[in-house]
Amino acid sequence: MAKITYIEHNGTVHEIDVKPGMTVMEGARDNGVPGIDADCGGACACSTCHVYVAPEWVDRLPTRDPMEEDMLDFAWQPDPVRSRLTCQIKVTPELDGLVVNLPERQI
Template structure:
């Protein structure tokens, strides 16, 4: 299990424990966290689970695969370094303490 902090665009923080094996997107969905829409249900077919990962975590995450890079082109104001799709981040004990911030809106 990993404790993940989701920060809404307005600064509201949600700290939740997400079971190992789920994705960061599923953790937000299952806990009713606003700002992550996940329209495709986690198939990496949209960009509505886009977040900005705290800079301290960038090098601790698996690299983006080509499909995720392609979908981020459709995200609202993607950052070339900090933007990730939460459906592509599988929760493990190593993600304990992860902090992500939602963009102003999802496209």
């Protein structure tokens, strides 16, 4: 298991143990973390699972592929360095301790 910390925009913290092989999005969805909608079910066809990774994790994650880069253009207030789609981050034991911040919800 890898412990992933999801921090809501209001500061609420969710520490979740996520099985390797799942995505960071699936870990949030399966554990009721609000703010990660995953409308496309993880197909990288929307940006509703957008988060900001903690700065110390930016260089430790696999790089964004072109499809993820394109979808981030539709995310709410994307950051050119820290924004990621959680459906595109596969959990591995090396991700134990990953911290992601959820953006403010815009309705």
